[in-house]
Amino acid sequence: MSVELLHRIQFALTVTFHFIFPPLSLGVGLILIIFGIKSVRTKDPKWRQLSTFWVKIYGLIFAMGIATGIVQEFEFGTNWSQYSRFVGNIFGSLLAAEGIFAFMLEGGFLGLMLFGGTRLGNRMWLFATTMVVAGATFSATWIVMANSWMQTPEGFEIRDVGQGPQAFMTSFQDVVFTPSFLPRILHVIAACWMVGSSLVLSVGAYYLLKKRHVELAKTMIRVALPVFTVMAILQVAVFGANQATEVAVNQPAKLGAMEGLYQTESCAPLYLFGWTNPDTETTTGVSIPCLLSFLTDKKFDGTVTGLEATPRDEWPNTNLVFQVYHLMIDLGMLFILIGALACGLWIWKRKIWNQRWLLWVLVSSVVLTEIATAAGWWTAEFSRQPWIVWQVLKTSDAYSPNVSFGQVVFSIAMFVVLYIIVFVVFLRLLDRRIKEGPPPPPDEEETASLPDSFGEIFRRRSRVSSGGD
Amino acid sequence: MWLQTTWFVLYVIIISGYVILDGFDLGVGMLSPFIARTDHDRRILLNSIGPVWDGNEVWLVLGGGALFAAFPLVYASLFSGFYLAMMLVLLVLIMRTVAIEFRSKRPEAWWRSLWDWTFTISSFGITILLGVALGNVIRGVALDQQGNMSVDLVDLLNPYSIALGLVAVSMLCLHGAIFLTQKAEGDLLQRIKDLIPKLLIAFFVLMTVLVTWTLLRDEQFTQNFKDRPWTVIFPVLALVSIVSAWLFVRRGAYLSAFLASATMIALLLGAVACGTYPVMLRSTTDSAFNLTVQNASAANETLTVMFIIALIGMPFVLLYTAGVYYFFRGKVELDDESY
Numbered sequence: 001m002s003v004e005l006l007h008r009i010q011f012a013l014t015v016t017f018h019f020i021f022p023p024l025s026l027g028v029g030l031i032l033i034i035f036g037i038k039s040v041r042t043k044d045p046k047w048r049q050l051s052t053f054w055v056k057i058y059g060l061i062f063a064m065g066i067a068t069g070i071v072q073e074f075e076f077g078t079n080w081s082q083y084s085r086f087v088g089n090i091f092g093s094l095l096a097a098e099g100i101f102a103f104m105l106e107g108g109f110l111g112l113m114l115f116g117g118t119r120l121g122n123r124m125w126l127f128a129t130t131m132v133v134a135g136a137t138f139s140a141t142w143i144v145m146a147n148s149w150m151q152t153p154e155g156f157e158i159r160d161v162g163q164g165p166q167a168f169m170t171s172f173q174d175v176v177f178t179p180s181f182l183p184r185i186l187h188v189i190a191a192c193w194m195v196g197s198s199l200v201l202s203v204g205a206y207y208l209l210k211k212r213h214v215e216l217a218k219t220m221i222r223v224a225l226p227v228f229t230v231m232a233i234l235q236v237a238v239f240g241a242n243q244a245t246e247v248a249v250n251q252p253a254k255l256g257a258m259e260g261l262y263q264t265e266s267c268a269p270l271y272l273f274g275w276t277n278p279d280t281e282t283t284t285g286v287s288i289p290c291l292l293s294f295l296t297d298k299k300f301d302g303t304v305t306g307l308e309a310t311p312r313d314e315w316p317n318t319n320l321v322f323q324v325y326h327l328m329i330d331l332g333m334l335f336i337l338i339g340a341l342a343c344g345l346w347i348w349k350r351k352i353w354n355q356r357w358l359l360w361v362l363v364s365s366v367v368l369t370e371i372a373t374a375a376g377w378w379t380a381e382f383s384r385q386p387w388i389v390w391q392v393l394k395t396s397d398a399y400s401p402n403v404s405f406g407q408v409v410f411s412i413a414m415f416v417v418l419y420i421i422v423f424v425v426f427l428r429l430l431d432r433r434i435k436e437g438p439p440p441p442p443d444e445e446e447t448a449s450l451p452d453s454f455g456e457i458f459r460r461r462s463r464v465s466s467g468g469d
Numbered sequence: 470m471w472l473q474t475t476w477f478v479l480y481v482i483i484i485s486g487y488v489i490l491d492g493f494d495l496g497v498g499m500l501s502p503f504i505a506r507t508d509h510d511r512r513i514l515l516n517s518i519g520p521v522w523d524g525n526e527v528w529l530v531l532g533g534g535a536l537f538a539a540f541p542l543v544y545a546s547l548f549s550g551f552y553l554a555m556m557l558v559l560l561v562l563i564m565r566t567v568a569i570e571f572r573s574k575r576p577e578a579w580w581r582s583l584w585d586w587t588f589t590i591s592s593f594g595i596t597i598l599l600g601v602a603l604g605n606v607i608r609g610v611a612l613d614q615q616g617n618m619s620v621d622l623v624d625l626l627n628p629y630s631i632a633l634g635l636v637a638v639s640m641l642c643l644h645g646a647i648f649l650t651q652k653a654e655g656d657l658l659q660r661i662k663d664l665i666p667k668l669l670i671a672f673f674v675l676m677t678v679l680v681t682w683t684l685l686r687d688e689q690f691t692q693n694f695k696d697r698p699w700t701v702i703f704p705v706l707a708l709v710s711i712v713s714a715w716l717f718v719r720r721g722a723y724l725s726a727f728l729a730s731a732t733m734i735a736l737l738l739g740a741v742a743c744g745t746y747p748v749m750l751r752s753t754t755d756s757a758f759n760l761t762v763q764n765a766s767a768a769n770e771t772l773t774v775m776f777i778i779a780l781i782g783m784p785f786v787l788l789y790t791a792g793v794y795y796f797f798r799g800k801v802e803l804d805d806e807s808y
Contacts, residue, residue: 429571
């Protein structure tokens with residue numbers, strides 16, 4: 001096994017584990033904003049009760065997100081030093097912008113959000129929550145910008161100023177708004193909202209199955225199910241299709257690997273599942289004729305460029321890409337089915353609440369959405385190989401030459417052990433929190449006495465001096 | 470050139486922000502087993518940093534991002550060269566974060582004690598590792614022409630760097646203890662107040678030893694101050710700050726003492742920066758391989774864009790950081806939402 005492969009395994013491992021958490025917090029954050037708005041509008045204490053419950057889960061998820069997120073920022077330097085030297089001017093500045101615009105916003109307001117239940121009125125609590133979620137969304141935006149630059153690099157030139165070739169920025173605007181950025185960020189944010197809303201669906205369905213907190217559970221599902229279903233449909237019909245067009249134009253070799261398309265052809269099929277063999281250049285499986293052409297070109301006889309247009313040594317691992325990509329789209333179609341069924345039974349005589357099999361499907365939905373998002377990232381990253389920056393820098397020229405095989409083995413072992421322990425504890429705490437269920441509804445008088453405008457917050461005397469009241 | 474120097478200064482400011490803000494979090498973590506007697510005490514300590522520790526740690530992330538963007542060659546050489554040490558930093562950072570979050574989630578004594586110790590040990594770990602890393606950066610490392618080096622953990626642990634690690638421990642314990650005077654009450658507060666003079670003396674003695682050692686062993690460091698005499702203002706004002714911190718402590722003006730301690734930390738880091746500038750990473754192989762603010766920086770286009778980003782972002786960061794600290798001022802009270 002080569003050191004390069006070890007570096008890649010470590011990055012894939014740490015980033016995949018990290019990426020379990022940000023989509024959850026982004027999506028649950030959206031649901032918390034909805035609860036907050038309802039709280040402000042209706043004054044019904046159940047919304048604040050739900051917020052209190054979900055904020056605690058949010059806190060647990062968020063802590064996991066930060067703990068595992070800082071790892072990536074270190075790894076660019078520790079494991080990919082040649083890459084860092086090459087792209088520091090561009091990639092580094094996007095990361096720094098993420099720090100200053102996104103993480104600072106999240107980190108600043110997180111305390112107010114997590115501790116707001118006993119300290120802030122409805123409006124101010126909603127404000128703090130919105131700031132944290134905005135921070136998380138900015139964070140996703142900057143990191144997808146950075147990753148999109150690696151997929152479709154623009155706005156730079158390569159110069160050697162005595163330290164080896166480096167990419168220098170010629171236009172910040174072009175670096176930030178590369179052709180793949182917009183389709184990709186929409187796809188990622190929609191995916192995050194699906195993951196978060198599926199956790200809420202999952203918990204709500206679990207309570208209904210156990211006949212506990214029934215009214216609150218129904219409210220959770222009423223809020224989360226429309227979000228989930230609308231996003232599932234948009235994901236396949238709009239955002240996913242958008243991406244197909246974009247990839248076909250900018251990275252044809254990538255699309256070729258995703259669909260196992262070797263020869264350039266018109267009326268190219270879209271596979272539902274199958275197996276592709278790059279040695280014989282054949283793909284077998286179940287496919288819908290001409291659909292790929294339609295997705296990329298908006299007409300059934302549109303021409304799709306196959307892998308043959310790309311030199312053989314620049315192909316990614318075709319079958320690996322094919323499999324993870326199809327895992328994602330098959331799950332995507334399954335989500336539409338689940339969402340449509342659940343919505344249908346909900347509208348049609350309110351039958352959803354006692355369909356046990358469907359509730360079990362909803363309980364499992366969060367695992368499926370997590371797998372789909374991971375598979376989506378794997379598709380994006382595996383299919384970019386052998387390039388780390390598309391057609392600019394090869395992955396084999398990017399890793400740290402001064403880090404030994406043994407050192408990477410050590411760090412991989414460290415992360416595996418650490419992450420298993422931390423994940424098991426996380427799951428147990430999450431499970432316990434869910435089984436404990438929501439707290440009793442808040443006392444309305446107490447809520448009304450909490451500061452609910454900037455003026456009230458800053459007029460409030462510190463708790464030391466108000467102790468005698 | 471002025472742009473590169475500006476970024477060097479900004480970088481030192483970000484690092485100072487990190488050490489001042491996360492510094493008291495780390496100090497609280499390290500002191501915890503020595504001042505807390507009951508579970509209630511431990512929760513008071515943990516919740517004193519509860520609403521702010523995450524925002525404080527963001528300064529480290531920002532430091533990493535700013536180094537990557539403004540001085541990519543230093544970032545690449547330093548992080549890959551200190552590979553194993555950096556992995557250990559990640560280990561303790563992760564352990565500390567989950568310890569804070571997990572600790573009070575279960576009532577069992579063994580559970581809480583497990584995460585309390587994890588919190589304390591990881592706080593020591595972060596402080597010592599970052600201190601030792603700074604020690605090695607000041608000493609210089611075996612950079613080759615490509616800017617590569619490979620330093621084993623054992624090589625990192627030289628006496629000078631260990632001394633710097635110990636200074637960091639004493640400095641942040643002191644800083645954390647002074648911070649806690651604003652948050653704790655009763656017996657716990659009394660124990661903290663009794664401890665502060667001892668921590669002050671320990672820090673002062675260790676710091677004096679370290680400064681003497683640095684001036685004796687590091688000719689270039691000393692020479693830089695001789696060449697730029699005005700920079701002596703940094704160590705002198707740091708001395709003034711620590712003395713005034715001591716005077717404030719004696720008068721019981723702990724909030725002022727905290728501000729003095731924070732100022733001192735920034736001035737000490739400023740002094741280190743003056744002692745090494747323009748070199749950021751010194752090569753012990755050949756001074757021609759030094760990474761300096763000129764040869765290791767990003768190009769002017771990037772530095773300009775970044776500068777504009779910092780100008781837009783920083784006022785907001787300072788505004789809401791100040792707002793959040795103001796909101797959570799005063800003594801810690803535990804409730805359902807506390808850690």
